[in-house]
Amino acid sequence: MTILERLNGVFRDVFADETIVVTRDTNASQIPAWDSFNHISLITSIEETFSVQFTTREIGAFTCVGDVVDLLLQKGVSEQS
Numbered sequence: 001m002t003i004l005e006r007l008n009g010v011f012r013d014v015f016a017d018e019t020i021v022v023t024r025d026t027n028a029s030q031i032p033a034w035d036s037f038n039h040i041s042l043i044t045s046i047e048e049t050f051s052v053q054f055t056t057r058e059i060g061a062f063t064c065v066g067d068v069v070d071l072l073l074q075k076g077v078s079e080q081s
Contacts (some may be wrong), residue, residue, distance in 0.1 A: 003050075003079055008050045011034050014030050024066030048078050 004022065011020045015033045021042055028034040034042070046068065047053055052075045073079065 002079070003072050003077060004051060004065070007046065007065060007068065010042070010045045014038060022065045024063065024064065024069060026065040027063060033058050044073075050075075 004024065005018070008020065008022050011022050012018050015031060015038065017033070020031065039065070043054060043059055050072055052072065053072070058071055062071075
C-alpha cells in the first residue's frame with residue numbers, strides 16, 4: 001500500500017467519510033470538515049499511523065496532501081508497505 005493510499009484511510013477515519021479520495025493536490029478547502037480542530041486530529045492520526053513526529057514548522061508548511069507525502073518520504077517512510 002502506498003503512502004497516499006494509507007493517508008486516504010487516515011482521512012476517511014478522521015473525517016468519518018468513506019467517500020473521501022485524496023490526491024497529492026488535495027487541500028483543506030476541498031474537504032468541508034477540514035477545520036482547525038480536525039486538522040489537529042488529522043496530524044495526530046498521521047503521526048500515529050506512520051510512527052513519525054512533525055515539528056510545528058513542518059505542520060505549518062503543509063499546503064496539500066502532497067506536502068505530507070513528501071515529508072513522510074523525507075522521514076524515511078517507505079512508499080510501499
